Amino acid sequence: MVQERLPDERIDTLSLQILIDRDTCMGSGNCVFWAPGTFDLGDDGISVVLEPAEGEERQMFLAQEGCPTRAISLWRDGVEVTSP
Amino acid sequence: MVRVSLDETVGEPAPFDPFELQDTVTGDIRDPYPRMADLRRQSAVHFGNIDFIGSDDPEPPLVSEVPVPVSVFGHDEVVCALRDDRTYSSTVYEGIMGVVMGPTILQMDAPRHKVQRALVSPAFRSRILERWETELVRSVVDDLIDAFAARGRADLVRELNFGFPVQVIARILGLPMVDYPKFQEWTIGLISVASNWDRAMAASEELRVYLTAVIGQRRRQPADDLISDLVVAEIEGERLSDEEILAFLRLLLPAGVETTYRATGNLLFGLLQHPEQLEALRNDRALFPQAFEESLRWEPPVTVILRKTLKDAVLGGVPIPANSDVGLFLGAANRDDRRYADPDTFDMFRQAQQHVGFGFGVHMCLGMHLARMEARVAVNAILDRLDDIRFDPDADDDPHIHGMAFRSPTSLPVCFSPR
Ligand code: HEM
Numbered sequence: 364m365v366q367e368r369l370p371d372e373r374i375d376t377l378s379l380q381i382l383i384d385r386d387t388c389m390g391s392g393n394c395v396f397w398a399p400g401t402f403d404l405g406d407d408g409i410s411v412v413l414e415p416a417e418g419e420e421r422q423m424f425l426a427q428e429g430c431p432t433r434a435i436s437l438w439r440d441g442v443e444v445t446s447p
Numbered sequence: 448m449v450r451v452s453l454d455e456t457v458g459e460p461a462p463f464d465p466f467e468l469q470d471t472v473t474g475d476i477r478d479p480y481p482r483m484a485d486l487r488r489q490s491a492v493h494f495g496n497i498d499f500i501g502s503d504d505p506e507p508p509l510v511s512e513v514p515v516p517v518s519v520f521g522h523d524e525v526v527c528a529l530r531d532d533r534t535y536s537s538t539v540y541e542g543i544m545g546v547v548m549g550p551t552i553l554q555m556d557a558p559r560h561k562v563q564r565a566l567v568s569p570a571f572r573s574r575i576l577e578r579w580e581t582e583l584v585r586s587v588v589d590d591l592i593d594a595f596a597a598r599g600r601a602d603l604v605r606e607l608n609f610g611f612p613v614q615v616i617a618r619i620l621g622l623p624m625v626d627y628p629k630f631q632e633w634t635i636g637l638i639s640v641a642s643n644w645d646r647a648m649a650a651s652e653e654l655r656v657y658l659t660a661v662i663g664q665r666r667r668q669p670a671d672d673l674i675s676d677l678v679v680a681e682i683e684g685e686r687l688s689d690e691e692i693l694a695f696l697r698l699l700l701p702a703g704v705e706t707t708y709r710a711t712g713n714l715l716f717g718l719l720q721h722p723e724q725l726e727a728l729r730n731d732r733a734l735f736p737q738a739f740e741e742s743l744r745w746e747p748p749v750t751v752i753l754r755k756t757l758k759d760a761v762l763g764g765v766p767i768p769a770n771s772d773v774g775l776f777l778g779a780a781n782r783d784d785r786r787y788a789d790p791d792t793f794d795m796f797r798q799a800q801q802h803v804g805f806g807f808g809v810h811m812c813l814g815m816h817l818a819r820m821e822a823r824v825a826v827n828a829i830l831d832r833l834d835d836i837r838f839d840p841d842a843d844d845d846p847h848i849h850g851m852a853f854r855s856p857t858s859l860p861v862c863f864s865p866r
């Protein structure tokens with residue numbers, strides 16, 4: 364299957380940057396379950412970050428940890444961060 | 448309207464007896480968790496057959512070319528294996544479920560798995576499912592509750608939990624209502640595969656004939672249902688063959704009916720055992736997601752899933768040879784005390800954390816949003832309609848959660864204020 368690689372999704376919230384790897388995302392929708400104000404599934408079934416992204420940081424960390432294929436990474440000041 | 452009834456009537460579906468579904472393969476098990484915790488404390492990864500009844504007389508290891516089976520009990524180790532689908536292959540199911548259901552996504556590896564999963568996914572997204580919530584699920588549940596609401600007592604396992612997921616799937620597939628009793632009977636047949644092989648094979652064959660006709664009909668005349676969506680689904684030139692659609696539809700019965708009825712039972716069991724948590728949920732329904740996720744952590748209905756190593760691997764520091772059958776104990780992972788404080792307690796107020804009750808990695812449950820919605824609607828209907836619900840002190844049952852590979856309550860005898 365040839366799929367053109369779309370640019371990775373990158374959105375800045377107040378203090379966290381959210382990065383979704385579109386190749387790794389398998390469209391489970393689990394991020395939308397944990398952080399409905401932050402994530403949504405696009406028409407192609409791949410996760411996107413809402414603009415403006417809302418929700419508590421705690422929910423974003425839950426989405427990151429709950430992503431079955433590790434497609435979500437969170438960054439603060441250029442450094443990757445995980446649940447505190 | 449189809450009901451799971453306790454008396455045998457001609458034309459009605461066979462009465463549902465949950466004991467038909469107990470897994471005889473692994474024996475009568477009330478609480479496998481202390482043993483799993485012991486094993487995990489020794490090592491997160493074990494080799495050889497594990498005896499869960501607890502006798503300390505292990506079978507002598509077989510001398511053979513085939514690697515011994517591996518069992519994994521640690522949370523991080525289970526997650527690690529499930530995220531590495533290139534090493535831990537799902538083709539292990541080909542010789543098990545594959546025989547009864549045909550080639551399903553459950554047993555596929557990349558790249559075919561990714562394509563097929565994308566083809567079947569749209570109908571299971573949470574936004575698409577919203578339409579079924581009031582239109583379908585609530586009315587199915589209400590009909591079942593109508594049958595016993597005035598009685599003041601009921602066994603929720605037999606009278607409610609089993610009856611609704613099967614009707615929900617039948618409607619989503621778009622089957623005509625007159626066929627529901629047959630469909631329910633085949634479902635019970637198919638999912639008794641562990642205890643009654645002949646019956647499962649017969650049900651599988653009858654479903655094949657029946658569903659093949661429906662698929663052909665929908666090809667000629669599409670309707671507003673899942674089968675019609677599947678016959679036209681196409682992504683970048685890739686489509687589903689009739690054989691793949693048939694296999695997928697048959698997979699939905701064990702995957703979508705048995706799990707949901709068991710999960711709803713486990714949540715209700717946890718709540719009835721902890722009336723203060725039941726009360727908190729009654730007063731604030733927004734707590735439902737955390738209550739359900741906690742029940743899936745505490746008593747996942749599917750306690751173990753399987754993989755096969757395609758190459759030599761190392762898990763939790765332990766080397767595992769290529770070609771090993773690997774049992775990933777979701778139930779043990781969900782109670783890993785390195786991750787969860789007081790893991791054996793059902794506590795919906797604990798800090799939310801991802802559990803593995805829906806599996807993890809690329810095969811993470813396709814139906815999780817449907818299951819979450821169905822369980823929410825059922826529990827909300829119970830809380831709305833059955834005031835003062837509690838375990839029935841006069842029932843001479845000893846309700847408890849039971850099973851090994853699949854777990855759920857044997858019965859849920861409850862009483863409430865009749866309406
Ligand atoms: C609370 C209820 C449920 C539980 C606990 C559950 C659990 C699971 C688990 C553990 C897996 C992973 C199996 C593996 O990786 O070997 C899985 C996969 C699957 N589930 Fe569920 N399930 C539930 C409800 C449903 C429902 C309602 C449906 C559909 C109507 C469904 C459809 C599927 C399918 C199709 C797969 C295979 C996905 C794949 O291989 O990519 N499940 N489920």
Ligand code: SF4
Nearest residue numbers: 388389391392394430
């Ligand atoms: S949880 Fe991960 S895999 Fe699932 S939709 Fe979100 S980003 Fe994609």
